[in-house]
Amino acid sequence: MSETSSITSPLLKLLQAWPGVLAWRNNSGTAPRRNGRGGRLTYGLGTGSPDIVGIIAPTGRMFGLECKVSRGGVISKAQASWASDFEIQGGLWLCIVTVEQGFDIVKCWQRKEQQKKRPI
Numbered sequence: 438m439s440e441t442s443s444i445t446s447p448l449l450k451l452l453q454a455w456p457g458v459l460a461w462r463n464n465s466g467t468a469p470r471r472n473g474r475g476g477r478l479t480y481g482l483g484t485g486s487p488d489i490v491g492i493i494a495p496t497g498r499m500f501g502l503e504c505k506v507s508r509g510g511v512i513s514k515a516q517a518s519w520a521s522d523f524e525i526q527g528g529l530w531l532c533i534v535t536v537e538q539g540f541d542i543v544k545c546w547q548r549k550e551q552q553k554k555r556p557i
Contacts, residue, residue, distance in 0.1 A: 444504040445488050448539045452491060455540075457547055460491035463501075485515030487530065491543070496550045500529040502539050510534065 445462060452460035465481020482490065487501035501523055503516055512520070512532055520530040529546050533539040 440506050441488055441504040443506065444533070444536055444539065448502070448504070448536045449489060451536070451540050452489070452543060455543070457494035457551075458491055458543060460489055460543075463487060463490045483519065485513065485517075485519030487516075487519070489539070493529075493543070493547050493550045496553055498527065498529060498546070498550055499523075500543065500546060501531075502543075503530070503532040504539070505532055505534050 465486050467477040470476050470478050487503040489502040
């Protein structure tokens, strides 16, 4: 179990029960290949991708939440790069330190998205 699971697990339960939000845990990393050829298999959305990803209705806008267990938690260069690329493409991204902070920001983003018209 990861250090961030104290945030990701309860937050995912809240988000997955919240109307108009789809959310998933994004595990990412590498593992040894089991096909006998060696090398490593990459999984998840890539190096630096956030712990939680989701979609907000009605616009379908994507969000990412990087969970840190304390305010002293610093994002890596790979996480900063991923966040920057994601936001440039229109995604919403935030590093959070509590379940409440994550839930509140997603509800705020959702209110803002509801004020927009749904794309055609």
